[in-house]
Amino acid sequence: MSAPAAPDLGLADALRGAGAAIDREAEVPQRLIGELARSGALGAMVPEEYGGRPMSFAAYGRLCATVAAESAALQSLLTVHGMVCLSIARWAGARARAEFLPRLATGELLGAFALSEQEAGSDMRAIRTTADGSAAGWVVNGEKKWISFGTVAGLFLVFARTESKTGSKTESKAAGTAAGGELALLIERDAPGVRLRPAPRTTGFRGGMLGELVLTDSQVPPERALGRPGTGLSRTALGALTLGRLCVAFGSLGLARSACDAALDHSGHRRQFGVPLRDHQLVAGLLADAVAATEAAELHCERAAAALDGDDEWSQFHVLLAKLTASRAASTAAGAAAQIHGAAGLLEGSPVDRYVRDARVMEVIEGNTQLIQQLVSAQAVARRRATRAQEPCHAR
Amino acid sequence: MTTHASIGADHVTTDPTDPTEPADPADPADPTATVDQDELIRQETTRFLHRYIDEAELRSGDQLITAGLLDSLATVALVAFVERRFAVPVLDEDLDLANFDSIAAIVGFVRRKQDR
Known part of the structure; x- marks a missing residue:
């Protein structure tokens, strides 16, 4: 079927026939991720000043349609990586933006979105992962599930619930409060207290490389929080x-x-x-x-x-x-x-x-x-x- | 240039030709200039909230968020409304229940921002 033109990033040859292979092997080959990076697709949600090649939402959407026409699993990489890039560009401080966005734009670093938990799917306010404030930043504990490209991502956007000093969980409040609430944090794959494991194989999106993230007293510097407690969700x-x-x-x-x-x-x-x-x-x-x-x-x-x-x-x-x-x-x-x-x-x-x-x-x-x-x-x-x-x- | 500002915009630019832009209270030709500013903000905010809350259920002292009258999407829409309608930027540090949990709180927040 004909469609409004997607931006031509020279990906046609790389994509041709990729869907069946990704589905069969249950993974996206590194070569194809490299092709996406080379094309600039991974920098589409990164501002130019950080090395991105920003696209309009319409252009990015059409690119997603073009990629998904061959492989829906591969397209989900554009989804989650784009979500992480956009979040950092919009809500991270200058230091975190400068540290991560250039590497995300080139694909040297892949981003993944870590919100879902065993008891928190549609009800995202049910998250139990905690972030305990300290002078050195945040100490994060919890388990995240269903993370697309979690097995290959280098940077995770993790959502946690902040705790009061007494350790009791803070009430979630929709608009957020200065005192507590949900918080978004950037956590690197190789940070202390971070363990990754592959998720059980799914019937669809077989190449989605799902991972699970286990956080045990993981220390997160304060500048890697996006916004303030209460603004996370x-x-x-x-x-x-x-x-x-x-x-x-x-x-x-x-x-x-x-x-x-x-x-x-x-x-x-x-x-x-x-x-x-x-x-x-x-x-x-x-x-x-x-x-x-x-x-x-x-x-x-x-x-x-x-x-x-x-x-x-x-x-x-x-x-x-x-x-x-x-x-x-x-x-x-x-x-x-x-x-x-x-x-x-x-x-x-x-x-x-x-x-x-x-x-x-x-x-x-x-x-x-x-x-x-x-x-x-x-x-x-x-x-x-x-x-x-x-x-x-x-x-x- | 593409900025992706429509998602989570922290700053709002105003278009003076846009009829939905806030009126300038200092403009002598503006009929709203004589209206008490607090009351104007209260009326506008109440009218907006009626999109999400039945008129019969909304009272001026109600807690909007902690009482669950607004869900997350409506809360985000409320913040965007305040930014657009009253031309005040809502920064991360402004996202506090003390500023958004009642009509009176919103009026106070807007007035403090406008006075800066």
Whole structure:
């Protein structure tokens, strides 16, 4: 399917055929990460003054779609690395920015996002990792799970709950308080008290190189905290997740396009009952629904990116809507492609088998579909109330 | 130049041609110039909060955040509203319940920022 042009970073040759190999080997080859770095893609969320090659949100989104069309797992590297770069550029102090951003921009250092825990998935306020303040900085203890590219990342953006001096956990407060609350911290892979282990293998995003982070009395200097206690979740995590959701939306769009292409091609080649599959009306229905969902997703993605680039007041609403519609479009298109391929779509390692498994992940990461629905609904109510407040009284 | 400022902007630039920009209270042509500034901020903030909180449920002394009337996204939207509407930058050190947990606190915060 045709699409708005993504920035040409010369990645076409490197990406061609990479999806199947990444899925089969359950890892992204270092050579391919090097190609991404060389292209400037890893510096897209880093300001120029730190060696980055900043892109608009629209350009970055289209790049994510292009990469995910080949490999959704590889695209998730752009998601998490971009989230870490953006967070440091926006909320870290000058010293941490100068220390990390140049190396993140070149890909010498890969960033990973460490928020989820065993008991804290959608409910991010349930995190139990603690950061205890001391004169030398913070002492962090806890375990983080489901960290994309955690096995190869060199720098982790970790979210922890600060403790009072008596050791009791501070109440979480949405806007944050000076006294305590959640805090975002930068922790290097080789810092004392840091242990990494590979996560159990997942069915989708097999090349996502998931890791788990175990922090035991890990000492973090004060300048590696982003913002103040209390700003960790409401400002840093939500800000990073906004970019993450945009990337997942565009990634879903890329996956959906590939699934549509596979469905359309196969339905033309494969003949049953003397005619191509696409001439059967029920198959045409599958094709039409897949294409309609994918085209709608593209509009939502482009609208969301334009809202972020234009600093639109309702950009959160549009990003959430894009994530919701695009991840569902990926499921619809992948499901249609698999159904149209019949038994061939059940072959392990076939492209459509991979699309189905990866599409499921898109409806889970960066907020599952049901959570996103709840947020979209709340934003839609707020938007309606804002509109109604501007209407003349007789129109209400 | 791309700055990615729309996510977590710490500083807000104002556009004097934008009708949604705050009125200049010193402008004699501005009809709001005669309105008490605290009351103006209170009214504007209350109108914004009605996006997220039913009118019948919102009272002037309510704790907005600690009582759970605003969720995280709404809180972020509130901070962005204060930055945009009243042209006051909200820095990390300003993100304190003492500044945002009630309408009165927001009025006080905006006035202190404007007076600097």
